[in-house]
């Protein structure tokens with residue numbers, strides 16, 4: 001995560017007095033990520049992450065994210081566990097923002113994942129879907145297709161300034177996705193992570209050891225999570241699809257839950273949609289990020305290039321399924 005909100009010494013001391021976490025030893029802003037403000041907190045009792053929720057997080061969704069992580073943790077799925085204060089509440093306010101403390105997860109995020117890691121990640125994703133199968137809270141995907149025209153409005157000029165002719169291609173993609181009606185697909189649905197990028201997954205060697213950052217989790221088609229992962233794990237140098245990595249990721253997923261034929265058929269449009277979601281949020285961040293925030297905006301063109309790959313894909317075979 002980035003740091004948009006600075007936490008003063010007094011505010012931190014007052015906040016920590018609500019918990020039973022011992023004496024603070026270290027408190028540092030984390031520059032990685034782009035969505036929320038995140039701090040590393042170490043006390044004499046353990047290591048934690050303190051998150052302050054920023055612009056894209058709707059406060060009314062926060063109990064959903066906390067319950068979801070508790071549900072996963074109760075099933076021994078490796079993910080950060082929310083830490084309750086002395087009053088039993090995990091969610092409170094800091095510097096005027098909703099804030100939570102979660103446990104620190106050990107492991108390394110791969111900079112350039114290999115095919116073995118892709119396979120292990122695919123299996124870890126399917127296990128997550130299985131562990132969430134009886135999670136009964138629902139949250140619509142706030143960054144699904146219905147949100148994209150709003151994100152795109154007024155951005156055509158910025159898109160063209162990044163790459164000549166890009167605005168026209170994006171308009172055509174939005175029309176093609178709308179015509180395919182991905183929201184109405186009759187394929188398995190459930191609770192999905194929706195943002196399981198390499199920087200949100202931890203490994204020990206080639207073995208997936210856990211996932212973080214559930215703040216886009218929602219109710220949607222399960223295969224959309226595979227599409228998000230193919231986009232973020234199986235490309236190299238931005239736009240080159242690595243077939244072996246994609247095939248390994250899908251095979252890993254299917255080692256836990258085999259895909260239905262209808263899910264395979266839907267992969268190209270789901271991959272196009274997932275690339276559109278990340279292109280659009282990155283395009284918005286490219287121009288709207290506050291100049292004084294400790295954050296490195298991510299490059300929207302990486303996803304414009306991935307859109308070009310998905311436009312040409314005709315079947316799941318193009319992804320290695």
Ligand SMILES: Nc1ncnc2c1ncn2[C@@H]1O[C@H](COP(=O)(O)OP(=O)(O)OP(=O)(O)O)[C@@H](O)[C@H]1O
Pocket residue numbers: 001002030032033034035036038049080102103104105106109195197199200212213215
């Ligand atoms: N529970 C945790 N345990 C260990 N490290 C963590 C944890 N939560 C966050 N981090 C560290 O903070 C970084 C940023 O966190 P995170 O990915 O949640 O931020 P974000 O702003 O939501 O990012 P994104 O751009 O992926 O949406 C991670 O890459 C990781 O290094």
Ligand SMILES: N[C@@H](CCO)C(=O)O
Pocket residue numbers: 034035195197278281282298
């Ligand atoms: N994982 C996203 C950020 C969260 O929306 C990206 O890389 O664009």
